[in-house]
Amino acid sequence: GAVVSQHPSRVICKSGTSVKIECRSLDFQATTMFWYRQFPKKSLMLMATSNEGSKATYEQGVEKDKFLINHASLTLSTLTVTSAHPEDSSFYICSASDAQGVNTEAFFGQGTRLTVV
Amino acid sequence: AQSVTQPDIHITVSEGASLELRCNYSYGATPYLFWYVQSPGQGLQLLLKYFSGDTLVQGIKGFEAEFKRSQSSFNLRKPSVHWSDAAEYFCAVDLWGNKLIFGTGTLLAVQP
Numbered sequence: 064g065a066v067v068s069q070h071p072s073r074v075i076c077k078s079g080t081s082v083k084i085e086c087r088s089l090d091f092q093a094t095t096m097f098w099y100r101q102f103p104k105k106s107l108m109l110m111a112t113s114n115e116g117s118k119a120t121y122e123q124g125v126e127k128d129k130f131l132i133n134h135a136s137l138t139l140s141t142l143t144v145t146s147a148h149p150e151d152s153s154f155y156i157c158s159a160s161d162a163q164g165v166n167t168e169a170f171f172g173q174g175t176r177l178t179v180v
Numbered sequence: 181a182q183s184v185t186q187p188d189i190h191i192t193v194s195e196g197a198s199l200e201l202r203c204n205y206s207y208g209a210t211p212y213l214f215w216y217v218q219s220p221g222q223g224l225q226l227l228l229k230y231f232s233g234d235t236l237v238q239g240i241k242g243f244e245a246e247f248k249r250s251q252s253s254f255n256l257r258k259p260s261v262h263w264s265d266a267a268e269y270f271c272a273v274d275l276w277g278n279k280l281i282f283g284t285g286t287l288l289a290v291q292p
Contacts, residue, residue: 158278
């Protein structure tokens, strides 16, 4: 299957700072990337959908000014958590899709564990 | 609204026993369905997927799942569980264009 690389895998930052998480499709062009958030012992909740070259579409309840998403190329999307607070601590995971035809699937990165202290 | 329900939050089985994890969905059209497994602190690994055709799908690690339209279900099964199968399992529905909604997950524990 296709490979999606997410970096960093783990990050600790201080309250008030910003942190950037990268999601790269290594061997295919990802026209669409998705960002999910997983609270401890909870399911994955879709945060936003990003399409290359356009603004991300955020799910209801997700603060677009806090979670900045950029999808500047067909292989890279970034999620920046701005002015991070302890409640932003979570596991963030991306998926990438080329969605060129029917019966496609998205490919997931390995996730990023964010801890805000 | 579309939703995915995994009724069992936590299941414990003995090694070598059979396993069935339940998944029910609510979706207007014929769904694309997935099962993923997640080990602690790790990302998601795709076990199997259903798009169309044969309603019994085979996946990796000896898992299979059966799509039953009449019951809106996509239950995951394995005839003989191994200790390494202990993990969290998520059922998911593709809303459109690989945008997934996930069930709440089932945590599987395996007793020796």
